Amino acid sequence: MIDPIFLLEAAVNGIMLGGVLALLALGLNLIFGVLDVVWIAYVDLVMVSMYAVYFTVMVYGWPLWLGGLAGVALGVVLGLLVHVLIITPILDSPPVNQLLATGGLLFFIQSFATFLWTTDHRSVRIALPPLEIAGIFVSYARLISFVLSIAVMIGLYLFLTRTYIGTAMRAVSQDRGAMALMGANPQRVYLVTSAVGGAMAGVAAVLLSIQYSVHPYFGAAFGPITFMICVLGGLGNMVGAFVASFIMSEIIAIGGVVWSTEMGYVIAFALFIVMMFVRPGGIFARRQ
Amino acid sequence: MLELRNVTAGYGAFTALWDVTLAVERGEAVAVVGPNGAGKTTLLRVISGVIAPRGGDFVFEDAPLGGRPAHEIVAHGIAHVPEGRRLFPALTVTENLKMGAFLRSARKDFRDSLERVYALFPVLAERHRQRAGSLSGGEQQMLAVGRALMSRPRLILFDEPSMGLAPVMVLRLFDLIRRVREEGYTILIVEQNVRQVLKLVDRAYLLEVGRVKMHGRAAELSEQDFVRKAYVGL
Ligand SMILES: Nc1ncnc2c1ncn2[C@@H]1O[C@H](COP(=O)(O)OP(=O)(O)OP(=O)(O)O)[C@@H](O)[C@H]1O
Ligand SMILES: [Mg+2]
Numbered sequence: 008m009i010d011p012i013f014l015l016e017a018a019v020n021g022i023m024l025g026g027v028l029a030l031l032a033l034g035l036n037l038i039f040g041v042l043d044v045v046w047i048a049y050v051d052l053v054m055v056s057m058y059a060v061y062f063t064v065m066v067y068g069w070p071l072w073l074g075g076l077a078g079v080a081l082g083v084v085l086g087l088l089v090h091v092l093i094i095t096p097i098l099d100s101p102p103v104n105q106l107l108a109t110g111g112l113l114f115f116i117q118s119f120a121t122f123l124w125t126t127d128h129r130s131v132r133i134a135l136p137p138l139e140i141a142g143i144f145v146s147y148a149r150l151i152s153f154v155l156s157i158a159v160m161i162g163l164y165l166f167l168t169r170t171y172i173g174t175a176m177r178a179v180s181q182d183r184g185a186m187a188l189m190g191a192n193p194q195r196v197y198l199v200t201s202a203v204g205g206a207m208a209g210v211a212a213v214l215l216s217i218q219y220s221v222h223p224y225f226g227a228a229f230g231p232i233t234f235m236i237c238v239l240g241g242l243g244n245m246v247g248a249f250v251a252s253f254i255m256s257e258i259i260a261i262g263g264v265v266w267s268t269e270m271g272y273v274i275a276f277a278l279f280i281v282m283m284f285v286r287p288g289g290i291f292a293r294r295q
Numbered sequence: 296m297l298e299l300r301n302v303t304a305g306y307g308a309f310t311a312l313w314d315v316t317l318a319v320e321r322g323e324a325v326a327v328v329g330p331n332g333a334g335k336t337t338l339l340r341v342i343s344g345v346i347a348p349r350g351g352d353f354v355f356e357d358a359p360l361g362g363r364p365a366h367e368i369v370a371h372g373i374a375h376v377p378e379g380r381r382l383f384p385a386l387t388v389t390e391n392l393k394m395g396a397f398l399r400s401a402r403k404d405f406r407d408s409l410e411r412v413y414a415l416f417p418v419l420a421e422r423h424r425q426r427a428g429s430l431s432g433g434e435q436q437m438l439a440v441g442r443a444l445m446s447r448p449r450l451i452l453f454d455e456p457s458m459g460l461a462p463v464m465v466l467r468l469f470d471l472i473r474r475v476r477e478e479g480y481t482i483l484i485v486e487q488n489v490r491q492v493l494k495l496v497d498r499a500y501l502l503e504v505g506r507v508k509m510h511g512r513a514a515e516l517s518e519q520d521f522v523r524k525a526y527v528g529l
Contacts, residue, residue: 185381
Protein backbone atom coordinates (compact mmCIF):
# COMPACT_ATOMS: atom_id res chain seq x y z
CA MET A 8 0.00 0.00 0.00
CA ILE A 9 1.25 3.47 -0.86
CA ASP A 10 1.45 6.05 1.86
CA PRO A 11 -1.42 8.52 1.21
CA ILE A 12 1.02 11.36 1.76
CA PHE A 13 2.88 10.30 -1.40
CA LEU A 14 -0.36 10.29 -3.34
CA LEU A 15 -1.15 13.74 -2.05
CA GLU A 16 2.32 14.91 -2.97
CA ALA A 17 1.88 13.44 -6.45
CA ALA A 18 -1.49 15.15 -6.82
CA VAL A 19 0.02 18.50 -5.88
CA ASN A 20 2.88 17.97 -8.31
CA GLY A 21 0.35 16.97 -10.94
CA ILE A 22 -1.41 20.30 -10.55
CA MET A 23 1.91 22.12 -10.89
CA LEU A 24 2.73 20.22 -14.08
CA GLY A 25 -0.80 20.85 -15.37
CA GLY A 26 -0.21 24.60 -15.30
CA VAL A 27 2.64 24.44 -17.81
CA LEU A 28 0.91 21.80 -19.92
CA ALA A 29 -2.15 24.05 -20.05
CA LEU A 30 0.00 26.91 -21.27
CA LEU A 31 1.33 24.75 -24.10
CA ALA A 32 -2.10 23.37 -24.94
CA LEU A 33 -3.79 26.78 -24.93
CA GLY A 34 -1.12 28.23 -27.21
CA LEU A 35 -1.47 25.41 -29.71
CA ASN A 36 -5.25 25.43 -29.43
CA LEU A 37 -5.52 29.17 -29.92
CA ILE A 38 -3.65 28.92 -33.19
CA PHE A 39 -5.73 25.98 -34.29
CA GLY A 40 -9.01 27.69 -33.38
CA VAL A 41 -8.23 30.83 -35.36
CA LEU A 42 -6.22 29.51 -38.30
CA ASP A 43 -7.59 25.98 -38.54
CA VAL A 44 -4.04 24.67 -38.84
CA VAL A 45 -2.38 22.38 -36.30
CA TRP A 46 1.17 23.46 -35.61
CA ILE A 47 2.62 19.99 -35.08
CA ALA A 48 6.00 21.66 -34.48
CA TYR A 49 4.70 23.90 -31.68
CA VAL A 50 6.68 22.31 -28.85
CA ASP A 51 9.79 22.29 -31.06
CA LEU A 52 9.54 26.08 -31.15
CA VAL A 53 9.40 25.90 -27.36
CA MET A 54 12.59 23.85 -27.49
CA VAL A 55 14.38 26.51 -29.55
CA SER A 56 13.30 29.18 -27.06
CA MET A 57 14.60 27.01 -24.25
CA TYR A 58 18.02 27.05 -25.89
CA ALA A 59 17.78 30.84 -26.00
CA VAL A 60 17.21 30.88 -22.25
CA TYR A 61 20.05 28.41 -21.72
CA PHE A 62 22.58 30.30 -23.83
CA THR A 63 21.72 33.77 -22.56
CA VAL A 64 21.73 32.74 -18.92
CA MET A 65 24.36 30.00 -18.71
CA VAL A 66 26.76 31.02 -21.48
CA TYR A 67 26.43 34.79 -21.62
CA GLY A 68 25.62 35.19 -17.95
CA TRP A 69 22.46 37.25 -18.34
CA PRO A 70 20.20 37.40 -15.28
CA LEU A 71 17.40 34.84 -15.45
CA TRP A 72 14.65 37.39 -15.90
CA LEU A 73 16.44 38.93 -18.89
CA GLY A 74 17.18 35.53 -20.40
CA GLY A 75 13.50 34.73 -19.85
CA LEU A 76 12.41 37.85 -21.71
CA ALA A 77 14.76 36.87 -24.53
CA GLY A 78 13.10 33.45 -24.64
CA VAL A 79 9.62 35.01 -24.87
CA ALA A 80 10.77 37.49 -27.52
CA LEU A 81 12.27 34.68 -29.57
CA GLY A 82 8.96 32.79 -29.21
CA VAL A 83 7.11 35.75 -30.75
CA VAL A 84 9.63 36.03 -33.59
CA LEU A 85 9.44 32.29 -34.29
CA GLY A 86 5.63 32.39 -34.22
CA LEU A 87 5.62 35.20 -36.80
CA LEU A 88 8.25 33.52 -38.96
CA VAL A 89 6.43 30.20 -39.01
CA HIS A 90 3.22 31.98 -39.90
CA VAL A 91 4.65 34.07 -42.72
CA LEU A 92 7.01 31.47 -44.21
CA ILE A 93 5.14 28.22 -43.75
CA ILE A 94 1.50 28.70 -42.76
CA THR A 95 0.45 31.56 -45.04
CA PRO A 96 1.27 29.69 -48.29
CA ILE A 97 -0.69 26.59 -47.19
CA LEU A 98 -3.62 28.29 -45.45
CA ASP A 99 -6.11 27.03 -48.03
CA SER A 100 -4.45 23.68 -48.71
CA PRO A 101 -6.05 20.40 -47.65
CA PRO A 102 -5.38 19.47 -43.97
CA VAL A 103 -3.09 16.60 -45.00
CA ASN A 104 -0.71 18.98 -46.76
CA GLN A 105 -0.77 21.29 -43.76
CA LEU A 106 0.13 18.40 -41.46
CA LEU A 107 2.95 17.38 -43.77
CA ALA A 108 4.30 20.94 -43.90
CA THR A 109 4.26 21.57 -40.15
CA GLY A 110 5.45 17.98 -39.55
CA GLY A 111 8.32 18.63 -41.94
CA LEU A 112 9.12 21.76 -39.96
CA LEU A 113 9.28 19.61 -36.82
CA PHE A 114 11.93 17.31 -38.29
CA PHE A 115 13.78 20.27 -39.72
CA ILE A 116 13.98 22.00 -36.34
CA GLN A 117 15.01 18.76 -34.60
CA SER A 118 17.81 17.97 -37.02
CA PHE A 119 18.99 21.54 -37.20
CA ALA A 120 19.08 21.77 -33.40
CA THR A 121 21.06 18.54 -33.26
CA PHE A 122 23.48 19.90 -35.85
CA LEU A 123 23.96 23.18 -33.99
CA TRP A 124 23.89 22.05 -30.40
CA THR A 125 24.46 18.26 -30.45
CA THR A 126 22.27 15.91 -28.44
CA ASP A 127 23.75 17.03 -25.11
CA HIS A 128 21.26 17.81 -22.38
CA ARG A 129 21.74 21.32 -21.09
CA SER A 130 20.07 22.84 -18.12
CA VAL A 131 19.56 26.13 -16.34
CA ARG A 132 18.17 24.41 -13.29
CA ILE A 133 18.17 27.06 -10.65
CA ALA A 134 19.32 25.83 -7.27
CA LEU A 135 16.28 26.36 -5.11
CA PRO A 136 15.50 24.29 -2.07
CA PRO A 137 12.32 22.18 -2.21
CA LEU A 138 9.49 23.61 -0.23
CA GLU A 139 7.97 21.61 2.58
CA ILE A 140 4.32 22.30 3.36
CA ALA A 141 2.63 20.03 5.89
CA GLY A 142 4.92 17.13 5.15
CA ILE A 143 4.58 17.48 1.37
CA PHE A 144 7.61 18.35 -0.70
CA VAL A 145 7.05 20.68 -3.63
CA SER A 146 9.78 21.87 -5.92
CA TYR A 147 10.19 25.62 -5.75
CA ALA A 148 10.80 25.85 -9.49
CA ARG A 149 7.58 23.98 -10.16
CA LEU A 150 5.63 26.25 -7.86
CA ILE A 151 7.00 29.37 -9.51
CA SER A 152 6.26 28.05 -12.97
CA PHE A 153 2.74 27.04 -11.91
CA VAL A 154 1.97 30.48 -10.50
CA LEU A 155 3.39 32.21 -13.56
CA SER A 156 1.53 29.98 -16.00
CA ILE A 157 -1.74 30.70 -14.20
CA ALA A 158 -0.95 34.43 -14.33
CA VAL A 159 -0.23 34.25 -18.06
CA MET A 160 -3.44 32.33 -18.69
CA ILE A 161 -5.44 34.95 -16.79
CA GLY A 162 -3.74 37.53 -18.98
CA LEU A 163 -4.71 35.55 -22.08
CA TYR A 164 -8.29 35.30 -20.86
CA LEU A 165 -8.50 39.06 -20.36
CA PHE A 166 -6.89 39.64 -23.75
CA LEU A 167 -9.40 37.36 -25.49
CA THR A 168 -12.43 38.81 -23.73
CA ARG A 169 -11.63 42.49 -23.18
CA THR A 170 -9.75 43.71 -26.24
CA TYR A 171 -11.09 44.24 -29.75
CA ILE A 172 -8.39 42.16 -31.42
CA GLY A 173 -8.68 39.37 -28.83
CA THR A 174 -12.46 39.19 -29.25
CA ALA A 175 -11.95 39.29 -33.02
CA MET A 176 -9.69 36.24 -32.72
CA ARG A 177 -12.52 34.33 -31.06
CA ALA A 178 -14.95 35.66 -33.65
CA VAL A 179 -12.73 34.52 -36.52
CA SER A 180 -12.62 31.03 -35.05
CA GLN A 181 -16.43 30.98 -35.35
CA ASP A 182 -16.83 32.62 -38.75
CA ARG A 183 -13.79 33.86 -40.62
CA GLY A 184 -15.68 35.44 -43.48
CA ALA A 185 -18.00 37.50 -41.31
CA MET A 186 -15.14 39.14 -39.42
CA ALA A 187 -13.84 40.68 -42.65
CA LEU A 188 -17.27 42.30 -43.07
CA MET A 189 -16.70 43.95 -39.66
CA GLY A 190 -13.58 45.64 -41.01
CA ALA A 191 -10.95 43.25 -39.66
CA ASN A 192 -8.17 42.30 -42.04
CA PRO A 193 -8.06 38.50 -41.68
CA GLN A 194 -4.31 38.42 -42.37
CA ARG A 195 -3.73 40.79 -39.48
CA VAL A 196 -5.85 38.72 -37.12
CA TYR A 197 -3.85 35.63 -38.13
CA LEU A 198 -0.57 37.42 -37.60
CA VAL A 199 -1.55 38.62 -34.13
CA THR A 200 -2.72 35.10 -33.28
CA SER A 201 0.60 33.60 -34.34
CA ALA A 202 2.48 36.20 -32.34
CA VAL A 203 0.40 35.49 -29.23
CA GLY A 204 0.77 31.74 -29.75
CA GLY A 205 4.51 32.25 -30.17
CA ALA A 206 4.67 34.36 -27.01
CA MET A 207 2.95 31.57 -25.09
CA ALA A 208 5.46 29.07 -26.46
CA GLY A 209 8.18 31.43 -25.25
CA VAL A 210 6.70 31.73 -21.76
CA ALA A 211 6.31 27.94 -21.57
CA ALA A 212 9.95 27.62 -22.65
CA VAL A 213 11.11 29.81 -19.80
CA LEU A 214 9.01 27.94 -17.24
CA LEU A 215 10.16 24.55 -18.56
CA SER A 216 13.79 25.72 -18.59
CA ILE A 217 13.87 26.06 -14.84
CA GLN A 218 12.57 22.50 -14.40
CA TYR A 219 13.96 20.39 -17.23
CA SER A 220 17.12 20.26 -19.25
CA VAL A 221 16.80 21.00 -22.96
CA HIS A 222 17.91 18.78 -25.84
CA PRO A 223 16.92 18.62 -29.54
CA TYR A 224 14.27 15.98 -28.85
CA PHE A 225 12.52 17.93 -26.14
CA GLY A 226 9.58 18.37 -28.50
CA ALA A 227 9.18 14.60 -28.71
CA ALA A 228 8.76 14.47 -24.94
CA PHE A 229 6.14 17.21 -24.60
CA GLY A 230 4.66 17.46 -28.10
CA PRO A 231 2.45 14.34 -28.11
CA ILE A 232 0.95 15.05 -24.68
CA THR A 233 0.22 18.66 -25.67
CA PHE A 234 -1.47 17.56 -28.85
CA MET A 235 -3.43 14.91 -26.98
CA ILE A 236 -4.66 17.44 -24.43
CA CYS A 237 -5.96 19.67 -27.23
CA VAL A 238 -7.84 16.82 -28.85
CA LEU A 239 -9.17 15.59 -25.52
CA GLY A 240 -10.44 19.05 -24.62
CA GLY A 241 -11.92 19.43 -28.10
CA LEU A 242 -9.69 21.03 -30.75
CA GLY A 243 -10.07 24.78 -30.52
CA ASN A 244 -11.93 24.61 -27.20
CA MET A 245 -9.91 26.67 -24.72
CA VAL A 246 -11.79 25.71 -21.56
CA GLY A 247 -11.66 22.06 -22.60
CA ALA A 248 -7.89 22.22 -23.13
CA PHE A 249 -7.44 23.84 -19.73
CA VAL A 250 -9.38 21.11 -17.93
CA ALA A 251 -7.82 18.29 -19.99
CA SER A 252 -4.34 19.55 -19.05
CA PHE A 253 -5.00 18.90 -15.41
CA ILE A 254 -6.66 15.53 -16.02
CA MET A 255 -3.62 14.40 -18.01
CA SER A 256 -1.06 15.80 -15.61
CA GLU A 257 -2.79 14.11 -12.67
CA ILE A 258 -2.85 10.76 -14.44
CA ILE A 259 0.87 11.06 -15.19
CA ALA A 260 1.79 12.25 -11.70
CA ILE A 261 -0.31 9.77 -9.74
CA GLY A 262 0.48 6.93 -12.16
CA GLY A 263 4.10 7.92 -11.56
CA VAL A 264 4.05 7.21 -7.82
CA VAL A 265 1.78 4.18 -8.02
CA TRP A 266 3.76 2.49 -10.83
CA SER A 267 6.25 4.60 -12.74
CA THR A 268 6.23 7.77 -14.80
CA GLU A 269 6.40 5.66 -17.97
CA MET A 270 3.31 3.77 -16.85
CA GLY A 271 1.63 7.12 -16.15
CA TYR A 272 2.17 8.05 -19.80
CA VAL A 273 0.95 4.64 -20.95
CA ILE A 274 -2.29 5.10 -19.01
CA ALA A 275 -2.70 8.66 -20.30
CA PHE A 276 -2.29 7.59 -23.93
CA ALA A 277 -4.55 4.58 -23.45
CA LEU A 278 -7.24 6.81 -21.98
CA PHE A 279 -6.81 9.11 -24.94
CA ILE A 280 -7.41 6.29 -27.43
CA VAL A 281 -10.46 5.08 -25.54
CA MET A 282 -11.84 8.62 -25.41
CA MET A 283 -11.45 8.92 -29.15
CA PHE A 284 -13.94 6.06 -29.49
CA VAL A 285 -16.32 7.27 -26.80
CA ARG A 286 -16.14 11.02 -27.37
CA PRO A 287 -14.21 11.86 -30.52
CA GLY A 288 -15.16 15.54 -30.23
CA GLY A 289 -13.49 15.92 -26.84
CA ILE A 290 -14.73 15.74 -23.26
CA PHE A 291 -16.99 18.75 -23.66
CA ALA A 292 -18.47 17.91 -27.03
CA ARG A 293 -22.17 17.28 -27.15
CA ARG A 294 -23.06 13.76 -28.11
CA GLN A 295 -24.31 13.45 -31.68
CA MET B 296 -23.97 57.60 -53.74
CA LEU B 297 -23.40 54.07 -55.06
CA GLU B 298 -22.97 53.36 -58.72
CA LEU B 299 -22.28 50.11 -60.51
CA ARG B 300 -21.63 50.24 -64.24
CA ASN B 301 -21.55 47.05 -66.34
CA VAL B 302 -20.37 44.92 -63.45
CA THR B 303 -19.58 41.31 -64.25
CA ALA B 304 -18.71 38.78 -61.57
CA GLY B 305 -18.73 35.06 -60.88
CA TYR B 306 -17.15 32.08 -59.25
CA GLY B 307 -14.30 30.33 -61.04
CA ALA B 308 -15.33 29.78 -64.65
CA PHE B 309 -18.98 30.47 -63.81
CA THR B 310 -20.43 33.92 -64.42
CA ALA B 311 -23.20 34.88 -61.99
CA LEU B 312 -23.59 38.57 -62.90
CA TRP B 313 -23.62 39.99 -66.42
CA ASP B 314 -23.20 43.71 -67.12
CA VAL B 315 -25.15 44.87 -64.12
CA THR B 316 -25.74 48.62 -63.94
CA LEU B 317 -27.35 49.95 -60.81
CA ALA B 318 -27.41 53.16 -58.76
CA VAL B 319 -28.48 54.10 -55.27
CA GLU B 320 -28.90 57.76 -54.32
CA ARG B 321 -28.20 59.11 -50.86
CA GLY B 322 -31.19 58.61 -48.57
CA GLU B 323 -32.86 56.15 -50.93
CA ALA B 324 -34.06 52.64 -50.20
CA VAL B 325 -33.62 50.34 -53.17
CA ALA B 326 -34.60 46.69 -53.52
CA VAL B 327 -33.17 43.93 -55.67
CA VAL B 328 -35.60 41.11 -56.30
CA GLY B 329 -35.48 38.00 -58.42
CA PRO B 330 -35.79 34.23 -58.34
CA ASN B 331 -33.39 31.84 -56.60
CA GLY B 332 -29.95 31.81 -58.14
CA ALA B 333 -30.51 35.10 -59.98
CA GLY B 334 -27.29 36.53 -58.55
CA LYS B 335 -28.71 38.81 -55.84
CA THR B 336 -26.32 37.61 -53.14
CA THR B 337 -23.44 37.75 -55.60
CA LEU B 338 -24.30 41.39 -56.31
CA LEU B 339 -24.15 42.31 -52.62
CA ARG B 340 -20.93 40.34 -52.23
CA VAL B 341 -19.32 42.36 -54.99
CA ILE B 342 -20.37 45.61 -53.32
CA SER B 343 -19.07 44.61 -49.90
CA GLY B 344 -15.86 43.19 -51.32
CA VAL B 345 -16.37 39.54 -50.46
CA ILE B 346 -15.72 38.74 -54.11
CA ALA B 347 -13.96 40.91 -56.66
CA PRO B 348 -15.81 41.99 -59.79
CA ARG B 349 -14.41 40.63 -63.02
CA GLY B 350 -15.27 43.74 -65.00
CA GLY B 351 -17.07 47.07 -64.89
CA ASP B 352 -16.93 50.06 -62.54
CA PHE B 353 -18.01 50.30 -58.94
CA VAL B 354 -17.94 53.74 -57.34
CA PHE B 355 -19.10 54.71 -53.86
CA GLU B 356 -19.12 58.39 -52.85
CA ASP B 357 -16.66 59.17 -55.66
CA ALA B 358 -14.24 56.45 -54.54
CA PRO B 359 -13.64 53.61 -57.02
CA LEU B 360 -13.93 50.53 -54.81
CA GLY B 361 -14.03 47.70 -57.36
CA GLY B 362 -11.78 44.88 -56.20
CA ARG B 363 -11.01 46.38 -52.78
CA PRO B 364 -11.06 43.75 -49.99
CA ALA B 365 -14.06 43.55 -47.65
CA HIS B 366 -12.34 45.03 -44.61
CA GLU B 367 -11.47 48.17 -46.57
CA ILE B 368 -14.93 48.59 -48.00
CA VAL B 369 -16.57 48.66 -44.56
CA ALA B 370 -14.19 51.46 -43.66
CA HIS B 371 -15.63 53.44 -46.59
CA GLY B 372 -19.07 53.32 -44.98
CA ILE B 373 -20.80 50.25 -46.43
CA ALA B 374 -22.12 47.64 -43.98
CA HIS B 375 -23.35 44.25 -45.11
CA VAL B 376 -25.99 42.22 -43.24
CA PRO B 377 -25.18 38.91 -44.92
CA GLU B 378 -27.42 36.07 -45.99
CA GLY B 379 -27.96 33.73 -43.04
CA ARG B 380 -26.94 36.50 -40.59
CA ARG B 381 -23.45 35.12 -39.94
CA LEU B 382 -23.44 36.07 -36.25
CA PHE B 383 -20.68 34.84 -33.94
CA PRO B 384 -22.81 32.28 -32.07
CA ALA B 385 -20.52 31.73 -29.07
CA LEU B 386 -20.00 35.45 -28.45
CA THR B 387 -22.48 37.39 -26.34
CA VAL B 388 -24.87 39.94 -27.81
CA THR B 389 -22.65 42.78 -26.59
CA GLU B 390 -19.51 41.12 -27.98
CA ASN B 391 -21.18 40.71 -31.36
CA LEU B 392 -22.04 44.40 -31.34
CA LYS B 393 -18.50 45.23 -30.26
CA MET B 394 -17.20 43.34 -33.29
CA GLY B 395 -19.54 45.44 -35.41
CA ALA B 396 -17.57 48.44 -34.11
CA PHE B 397 -14.20 46.86 -34.90
CA LEU B 398 -13.18 49.69 -37.22
CA ARG B 399 -10.89 52.18 -35.57
CA SER B 400 -13.22 55.00 -36.59
CA ALA B 401 -16.17 53.23 -34.96
CA ARG B 402 -14.47 52.28 -31.67
CA LYS B 403 -14.43 55.74 -30.18
CA ASP B 404 -18.22 55.97 -30.61
CA PHE B 405 -18.82 52.45 -29.29
CA ARG B 406 -20.84 53.47 -26.19
CA ASP B 407 -22.95 55.89 -28.14
CA SER B 408 -23.60 53.42 -30.97
CA LEU B 409 -24.46 50.73 -28.46
CA GLU B 410 -27.07 52.94 -26.83
CA ARG B 411 -28.60 53.74 -30.19
CA VAL B 412 -28.81 50.08 -31.16
CA TYR B 413 -30.31 49.15 -27.78
CA ALA B 414 -32.83 51.96 -28.14
CA LEU B 415 -33.79 50.64 -31.56
CA PHE B 416 -33.89 46.99 -30.40
CA PRO B 417 -34.68 46.96 -26.65
CA VAL B 418 -34.81 43.16 -26.63
CA LEU B 419 -31.07 43.09 -27.38
CA ALA B 420 -30.41 45.18 -24.28
CA GLU B 421 -32.37 42.68 -22.21
CA ARG B 422 -30.33 39.83 -23.60
CA HIS B 423 -26.98 41.56 -23.76
CA ARG B 424 -25.08 38.88 -21.86
CA GLN B 425 -26.63 35.95 -23.70
CA ARG B 426 -24.78 34.07 -26.41
CA ALA B 427 -25.94 35.08 -29.86
CA GLY B 428 -26.55 31.43 -30.72
CA SER B 429 -29.18 31.17 -27.99
CA LEU B 430 -31.40 33.95 -29.39
CA SER B 431 -34.56 33.32 -31.37
CA GLY B 432 -34.48 33.76 -35.13
CA GLY B 433 -36.04 37.21 -34.96
CA GLU B 434 -33.70 38.38 -32.23
CA GLN B 435 -30.73 37.07 -34.19
CA GLN B 436 -31.78 39.07 -37.21
CA MET B 437 -32.10 42.20 -35.05
CA LEU B 438 -28.62 41.54 -33.75
CA ALA B 439 -27.29 41.16 -37.28
CA VAL B 440 -28.84 44.51 -38.20
CA GLY B 441 -27.61 46.11 -34.97
CA ARG B 442 -24.11 44.80 -35.58
CA ALA B 443 -24.09 46.41 -39.02
CA LEU B 444 -25.18 49.75 -37.53
CA MET B 445 -22.26 49.66 -35.08
CA SER B 446 -19.74 50.39 -37.84
CA ARG B 447 -21.50 53.74 -38.40
CA PRO B 448 -22.15 53.06 -42.09
CA ARG B 449 -23.87 55.35 -44.55
CA LEU B 450 -25.09 52.54 -46.80
CA ILE B 451 -26.46 49.25 -45.46
CA LEU B 452 -26.83 46.13 -47.59
CA PHE B 453 -29.45 43.63 -46.44
CA ASP B 454 -29.48 40.10 -47.86
CA GLU B 455 -32.88 38.46 -47.33
CA PRO B 456 -33.34 39.61 -43.74
CA SER B 457 -36.74 37.93 -43.52
CA MET B 458 -35.41 34.50 -44.44
CA GLY B 459 -36.36 31.81 -41.94
CA LEU B 460 -38.61 34.04 -39.84
CA ALA B 461 -42.18 33.34 -38.81
CA PRO B 462 -44.76 35.46 -40.70
CA VAL B 463 -45.45 37.68 -37.66
CA MET B 464 -41.74 38.32 -37.25
CA VAL B 465 -41.40 39.17 -40.94
CA LEU B 466 -43.85 42.04 -40.52
CA ARG B 467 -42.07 43.28 -37.41
CA LEU B 468 -38.72 43.04 -39.16
CA PHE B 469 -39.93 45.19 -42.05
CA ASP B 470 -41.14 47.73 -39.49
CA LEU B 471 -37.70 47.75 -37.93
CA ILE B 472 -35.96 48.20 -41.26
CA ARG B 473 -38.34 51.07 -41.95
CA ARG B 474 -37.20 52.65 -38.68
CA VAL B 475 -33.55 52.11 -39.58
CA ARG B 476 -34.33 53.91 -42.79
CA GLU B 477 -35.95 56.81 -40.98
CA GLU B 478 -32.72 57.21 -39.02
CA GLY B 479 -31.21 58.41 -42.26
CA TYR B 480 -29.39 55.35 -43.56
CA THR B 481 -29.32 54.56 -47.26
CA ILE B 482 -30.49 51.02 -47.94
CA LEU B 483 -29.98 48.39 -50.60
CA ILE B 484 -32.05 45.32 -49.81
CA VAL B 485 -32.41 41.90 -51.41
CA GLU B 486 -35.68 40.13 -50.64
CA GLN B 487 -37.78 37.17 -51.68
CA ASN B 488 -40.69 38.77 -49.91
CA VAL B 489 -41.41 40.98 -52.89
CA ARG B 490 -44.79 42.32 -51.86
CA GLN B 491 -43.53 43.54 -48.49
CA VAL B 492 -40.29 44.95 -49.75
CA LEU B 493 -41.91 46.95 -52.54
CA LYS B 494 -43.89 48.78 -49.86
CA LEU B 495 -40.67 49.66 -48.09
CA VAL B 496 -38.44 50.92 -50.89
CA ASP B 497 -38.42 53.80 -53.37
CA ARG B 498 -37.10 51.88 -56.33
CA ALA B 499 -36.43 48.28 -57.27
CA TYR B 500 -34.37 46.22 -59.69
CA LEU B 501 -35.45 42.88 -61.02
CA LEU B 502 -32.59 40.47 -61.53
CA GLU B 503 -32.84 37.28 -63.61
CA VAL B 504 -30.04 34.85 -64.40
CA GLY B 505 -27.46 37.47 -63.61
CA ARG B 506 -28.95 40.33 -65.61
CA VAL B 507 -31.11 43.34 -64.74
CA LYS B 508 -34.45 42.59 -66.42
CA MET B 509 -36.36 45.61 -65.26
CA HIS B 510 -36.07 48.52 -62.88
CA GLY B 511 -38.18 51.43 -61.82
CA ARG B 512 -40.13 53.03 -59.03
CA ALA B 513 -41.44 50.49 -56.57
CA ALA B 514 -45.05 51.59 -56.97
CA GLU B 515 -44.92 51.30 -60.76
CA LEU B 516 -43.09 48.03 -60.69
CA SER B 517 -45.63 46.38 -58.43
CA GLU B 518 -48.34 47.39 -60.93
CA GLN B 519 -46.62 45.54 -63.77
CA ASP B 520 -48.44 42.38 -64.73
CA PHE B 521 -45.26 40.42 -65.06
CA VAL B 522 -44.05 41.21 -61.55
CA ARG B 523 -47.44 40.60 -60.02
CA LYS B 524 -47.78 37.20 -61.57
CA ALA B 525 -44.25 36.02 -61.07
CA TYR B 526 -43.37 37.40 -57.67
CA VAL B 527 -46.15 39.08 -55.79
CA GLY B 528 -48.52 36.24 -56.37
CA LEU B 529 -51.60 38.32 -57.15
N1 LIG C 1 -19.64 30.18 -53.77
C1 LIG C 1 -20.14 29.87 -54.97
N2 LIG C 1 -19.44 29.11 -55.83
C2 LIG C 1 -19.92 28.79 -57.04
N3 LIG C 1 -21.12 29.20 -57.51
C3 LIG C 1 -21.87 29.96 -56.69
C4 LIG C 1 -21.42 30.33 -55.39
N4 LIG C 1 -22.37 31.09 -54.81
C5 LIG C 1 -23.37 31.18 -55.71
N5 LIG C 1 -23.08 30.51 -56.85
C6 LIG C 1 -23.92 30.42 -58.04
O1 LIG C 1 -24.10 31.73 -58.53
C7 LIG C 1 -25.45 31.92 -58.95
C8 LIG C 1 -26.03 33.11 -58.23
O2 LIG C 1 -26.08 32.82 -56.85
P1 LIG C 1 -26.59 33.86 -55.78
O3 LIG C 1 -26.34 33.23 -54.47
O4 LIG C 1 -26.00 35.16 -56.05
O5 LIG C 1 -28.14 33.89 -56.07
P2 LIG C 1 -29.32 34.53 -55.24
O6 LIG C 1 -30.07 35.37 -56.19
O7 LIG C 1 -28.80 35.18 -54.04
O8 LIG C 1 -30.16 33.25 -54.87
P3 LIG C 1 -31.02 32.94 -53.55
O9 LIG C 1 -32.32 33.59 -53.74
O10 LIG C 1 -31.11 31.45 -53.56
O11 LIG C 1 -30.26 33.44 -52.37
C9 LIG C 1 -26.16 30.62 -58.67
O12 LIG C 1 -26.23 29.90 -59.89
C10 LIG C 1 -25.28 29.90 -57.71
O13 LIG C 1 -25.36 28.51 -57.90
MG1 LIG D 1 -29.03 34.87 -52.02
